[in-house]
Amino acid sequence: MRQASPVLAVRGATKRFGGLVAVNAMDFDVAEHQVMGLIGPNGSGKSTTLNLISGALPLTAGTISLRGTPISGLPAQTITRKGVSRTFQLVRLLPSMTVLDNVVAGAVFGHRRLWGAEARAQAETLLERVGLGGQGHLPVGQLTYIDTKRVELARTLAGDPKLLLLDEWLAGLNPTELQIGIDLIRSLRDEGRTIILVEHVMDAIRSLCDRCVVMAAGTKIAEGTPAEVLSDAEVIRAYLGDDDA
Numbered sequence: 001m002r003q004a005s006p007v008l009a010v011r012g013a014t015k016r017f018g019g020l021v022a023v024n025a026m027d028f029d030v031a032e033h034q035v036m037g038l039i040g041p042n043g044s045g046k047s048t049t050l051n052l053i054s055g056a057l058p059l060t061a062g063t064i065s066l067r068g069t070p071i072s073g074l075p076a077q078t079i080t081r082k083g084v085s086r087t088f089q090l091v092r093l094l095p096s097m098t099v100l101d102n103v104v105a106g107a108v109f110g111h112r113r114l115w116g117a118e119a120r121a122q123a124e125t126l127l128e129r130v131g132l133g134g135q136g137h138l139p140v141g142q143l144t145y146i147d148t149k150r151v152e153l154a155r156t157l158a159g160d161p162k163l164l165l166l167d168e169w170l171a172g173l174n175p176t177e178l179q180i181g182i183d184l185i186r187s188l189r190d191e192g193r194t195i196i197l198v199e200h201v202m203d204a205i206r207s208l209c210d211r212c213v214v215m216a217a218g219t220k221i222a223e224g225t226p227a228e229v230l231s232d233a234e235v236i237r238a239y240l241g242d243d244d245a
Helices: 046-054 076-082 099-109 116-129 145-158 175-190 202-208 226-230 233-240
Strands: 008-017 020-030 035-039 061-066 084-086 163-167 194-198 211-216 219-224
Touching (some): 035 046, 076 084, 099 145, 175 202
Parallel strands (some): 084 163
16 A cells, blocks of 8 residues: 655755754754654754754754655745744744734744734634633733743644644743643644644653654654654654653
8 A cells, every 4th residue: 555645855955054063964854744753862953853843953864754745945934834843942932922812923923824803813713722712801911931832832823833842842841831732732643633742741652643753963763653762772862861751
């Protein structure tokens, strides 16, 4: 039986900053409705890889394709409109706007390009979805840390992306918030969304991911199910330590 083409195909993706090779000939696929974990120690090139996929940085070499169509070399806003949307390690909200208007911005400029009352209705639905129903009138400056992350996630979802990139979305949460965050991402997975998850929280990787790519020093050192990569001797040496084997 012929296998369906991947949502995302990364082939030989390389990024150099002068003499530094931040990402070195990365190859991986992300299938429809799959949650792919991208893990590795700090400085291994994970966020740079997301920046290459989303168009925030140009490739030095290689190609990235969305549903068989090359997107590498396109501006970030064009890639967003083609259906790739992301969150950031440091939450980036529009500080002069309300919670609702921040999410409306995602609907207006995202993949589906909603406007007016339809965009506002979508934003209100998504705020309810992430646990912020009835709080759309608030200035973003009044939000707690996890709630700023919820707003950013709702804004990212507002464009109805084909591929969702989450860059350490769970970072900095206390244990209670962390469980809420994992449950929220799990619910997105259960909806059938396709996600790349850059994460250091191993409980999240184990419970959310179908497959993982492990990076070290810009290079892929392992790929497989969470159970396979987290028991790999090279991964343990590079990143996890014996306690997480």
